[in-house]
Amino acid sequence: MGYKAPLGDMQFVLQHWLGVERAWRDLPAYAEVDLALAGQVLEEAARFAGEVLAPLNSAGDRQGCRLLEGEVLTPDGFPAAYRAYVDGGWPALACAVEQGGQGLPQVLDAALLEMLYASNHAWAMYTGIAHGAYLCLKTHASEALQQRWLPGIVSGETLPTMCLTEPQAGSDVGLLRCRAEPLADGSYAVSGNKLFISGGEHDLSRDILHLVLARLPDAPAGSRGVSLLLVPKWLDDGTRNAVHCDGLEHKLGIRGSATCALRFEGARGWLVGEAHGGLAAMFVMMNSARLHVGLQGLGHAEAAWQCAREYALERRQMRAPRRPTSVPATAADPISLHPAMRRSLLELRVRTEGMRALGYWAAHWLDIAAESVEGGQRDKATKLAALLTPIIKASFTDQGFTLASKALQVFGGYGYTAEFPIEQTLRDSRIALIYEGSNEIQANDLLLRKVLGDGGEAFALLLGELQAEAASGAPFADALGETCEALGALLPEVRAFSAADDEYPYRAAGDFLSLCAMALLAFAWARSARCVMALAEDDPLRVEKLESAGFCFDYLMPDFDRHLAAVRAARAPLPFIA
Incomplete structure (x- = not known):
């Protein structure tokens, strides 16, 4: 396959x-x-x-x-x-x-x-x-660092890494201990250990450029004392920098990716941006990475859908209760005709194509934010892209794994073997829910910072986009309008619950993000249905897209009501685990 x-x-x-x-x-x-x-x-x-x-x-x-004498062979x-x-x-x-x-x-x-x-x-x-x-250095690095390193990143001669995590410091960056001592020539000696570094050592490019979070000697405690340093594998005089790969992680999936434990022993590095301002610089890179990780979820969903569809069209088991008139009756039908499999396959197709529209939409807002000549449009695009990023990262990766599991179920027992690729897709997809800020952190970021934190301004912009589509009068516009109304009415309740209980938004955040993701899926399919109405009635694209939109609203949107109820139910306190 x-x-x-x-x-x-x-x-x-x-x-x-x-x-x-x-x-x-x-x-x-x-x-x-x-x-x-x-x-x-x-x-x-x-x-x-x-x-x-x-x-x-x-x-x-x-x-x-393989790790051989400190060198990684991919x-x-x-x-x-x-x-x-x-x-x-x-x-x-x-x-x-x-x-x-x-x-x-x-x-x-x-x-x-x-x-x-x-x-x-x-x-x-x-x-x-x-x-x-590239964006991080373009935004925060000095002109000298940009001239030295950006051409290599753009050409592909140099591959960068992001060195954040340490054994004791994962999501809590304030706990990191890696240190950077100033040297007489303006560079720094970077020392410490980093964990879970993707591509920390490999044989694809000659040079590797590590972007390392560390503390300067005068750094205040916590995350406000973190600086970002650029640490190359090779120095300009041709000598190897003091960066060592001490081990490779043995992982559930993405086994061809070298996930490294790195040791910095006074490695030469250069400050990127302001001292103690490393998080601001790093988040330029992380926000880009989070959208890209969301696209990993989309990629896994697409791969799973292709595998499941191909298998289901060929595998024959039993007679289906109904079949199209174009399909002759036989003792055993393709499993794609059985209702349970049809439902699974339709969910794979509909969620995947909906995610594609939304993922590309977010990337398009980034283009507008970067290149529009109209200030108000740039501001709107920047706010929408920031709001969409945690939704896409969390919901797409969750669906990438969930849909891979549904696709594996289509294969039955064969799906659990290495004979077919779906078991690898399932394993590979699981990591995306964890790295670049776990999905729980994405949910907290969405509700506490992006929605409540700005008084709902960006959320109102997003809701306005959905409401404009709901006002189009096209098929499914009314159903989208009901979704918008429910979502808009919820926000004052969430504000009130949060004001009365400061832990409430943390309890509700996961379901609130899922609720937003479901509203966006409805938006994606309402717009898709409108877009195909200009095509001929018998055009296969129009027929398929309208069928998919109908499936979305009939079979998937009930999840919106479930998450809506869960956001309200989160008013109940959670007991502590002894």
Whole structure:
């Protein structure tokens, strides 16, 4: 079972759902980009993902990475695939032209990332943080550091890492102990241990650029005393920096990704941004990474849907209660005809295609935030992208794992064996709920900081987008309108409950995020239904999209009511565990 990029649906989202060609004309940086060019980019990305990366996926999982005398060897074929990636110019896709990039929209980069993660998540881990590191250095690094390091990141000559976690400091960054001592030449000597560093050591690129959170000698306690330092694997004089890989984690999934324990022994580093201002710089990278991790969930959902559909159309078991008139009656029907399997397959398709529209929508808002010449539009786009990021990271990764599990169920016992790729998809997808800020942290961030923290301003903008779609009068607009009304009415209750009980928002946060995700799914399918109404009644795309929208509102949206009730039920205190 190979991976084939869903180019048709990607193009539907770009052309019809987003209307990017019209939007790009209003963004000077993208005024020359059109759907023809976007289509060429997607086709080439699909070829790379399907023909180069996908064949390495299961073999890389079986072989894993090896640590030999401090050097990491990645699975066979991974370095050659990376050279092909660099030769294709993919690292430069969404980077600015003045830094040597291609200057293409973030939404095209989102489509590329979906394909990379769907075809080979482990390999894509080595490249996944690169754009976030590029943005971090572009925003916070000195001109000298930018001139020295940005060209290598853009070209792919250098691969960056994010070194945050320590054995005693995971989500609580204030507990980290890694230290940085100033040197006479303005650089720093960085010492300490870092854990769970993806791509901390490998053989894909010669140089590795570590972005390390550490404390300066005069640092105040807690997270306010954290600085960000740039620590390369190789120094400019050709000597190896004092960064050592002490071990590789043996993991449930993404076994072809080198997850390293790193030791810094007075390694030379350079300050990025202000002293003690490391979190502000790091969060530029982390916010980019969180959207990208959400796209991992989308990639896993797409891979799971493709596997399950292909198997279900071929596997024959029993006679189905009903079948299309075009399908002759036989002693055993494809399991795709049985109601239980139809429901599972439809959920896989509908949630996956809905996530694609929403993920690309968030990336499109990032393009507007970066390139719009109208200040009010930039401000709106920035707020919406920030609000959407924790929803997408948490809900997409949750669905990536849940849908992989549903897809495995379609295979029955075969799904539990290594004979089919779905068991690897299930294993690989699980990590995305944990890293780059666990989904529980994303939920807290959404409700406490992004909704209650700004007085509901960004939430009102999002609700306004949904309400505008609900006012379109298209199919399912009324149902979306009811969802918007319920969501809008809930916020004053949440404020009141939070004012009366300061732990309440932490108890309600998970269901509140899921509630928002369900409202966004309804929005995605109401808009999809409206977009296809201009097509001929017998057009297969129109028929399928309307069927999918109907399934969403009939079978999936009852989850909205369940999460709505759970947000209110969270007023009850939680007992402590003895």
